[in-house]
Amino acid sequence: MPPFPTSSVQAARTALAERLRELRLDAGITGKQLAERCGWSVAKSSRIENARTAPADADIRAWCSACGADVHAEDLIAVNRQAGSMYTQWRRLQRTGMKHLQEASTPRYERTKLFRVYASHVVPGFLQTTGYASALMGTIAGFRGTPDDVSEAVEARMRRSRVVHEGDHRFATLIEENTLLHRIGDAEVMSAQLGSLLASMALPSVSLGIIPAVAPREEVMWPVEQFMVFDDERVHVELLAARVTVTAPGEVDIYLRAFAKLTELAVYGAEARRLIVNAIESLR
Structure with a gap:
């Protein structure tokens, strides 16, 4: 860890x-x-x-x-x-709302060639649907008491997410199965989000692995905080109160090793699709 x-x-x-x-x-x-x-x-x-x-x-x-x-x-x-x-508190990052934060990170997304993404509690932003992002950001704005610019922030996130479809970018993505079951928005919103995840598996830029909730972890890796690695050089770690930026090579390497270990637990292809479909069916 x-x-x-x-x-x-x-x-x-x-x-x-x-x-x-x-x-x-x-x-x-x-x-x-x-x-x-x-x-x-x-x-x-x-x-x-x-x-x-x-x-x-x-x-x-x-x-x-x-x-x-x-x-x-x-x-x-x-x-x-x-x-x-x-170490930057979300309160500072979002003091004028969430739109600016989405726009400020866009250049980094455009520059990065290889993303390694581990999602332990919510679907990664670049794979979120408009409905899911709106529900999630609305909850965040309410909890943190930040200015309500959810609609504008969602639009900015959708624009930023175009890197999935444009340019020479690769997204190695791991999602904990429990994330598929965390209800963000209503059943219709979640069903659309899970359906979008299924569709994303066909994208040439995306490698999507799902870590089953029953995967044995005692000899491999346990669930950790949600994080994203940019080109093996920078890590953004999402905590409840703050975003932590890690750039020290030794610590970046720890996250890379953790990602490699978590990859061993993931299933891909038909097995991953089955877990997503099961999550969709659980909404009915």
Whole structure:
């Protein structure tokens, strides 16, 4: 199982904290002296230096100035911002609604050649029907209290999903069988979504595997959080409160290995179609 997906964030913040500590040591000053020069408490210096508190841009500038190392401030601020962007609350991503989030991710979808997608609870966005996406986004907007731009966001998602049919893209997709049974929208919406999944199996760009609920997992892989790998270089992990972006090669590799293990559990072709058809019949 991948480590808790914020580990890459903490690793980046720890590296920054260590660099700030090095600047203080190179300046030959104590934590107390640094705090006095910055005009804050010794406890704050300690929290920053031990990566317990993420510094603000102004904190980094003050720290570098206190150490006579202003030349390093902007680079360290950039590092700090990058670490912060790895873990982004949905509340921030969707503060103006969901349409912008769909549009902002479109260039990445267009650039990516190989997608590896593991869906543990909802159908992946690029395979969603309009009805399913509308029901799902409506529930999300209500739960998170974000602006209701569901119609516009669904249209943007449908436009983004054209990459499935256009260009040189490949989508290696794994879906847990339970996802087929999670009722998003009414029976008609779910039936249409499941029928669309059946149709997607004929697309040359899509490889669709279904992981049976009864698949033995004790020696292979257990269900994990929903994630998408972009060209073996970047992973987006979906948590309830936030989206985590993983770019550290070692951690990307963990998700690739997890995907490979999950692939061993999946069924394809006629067996996968049978599971989808069973899910459709359960709606009647």
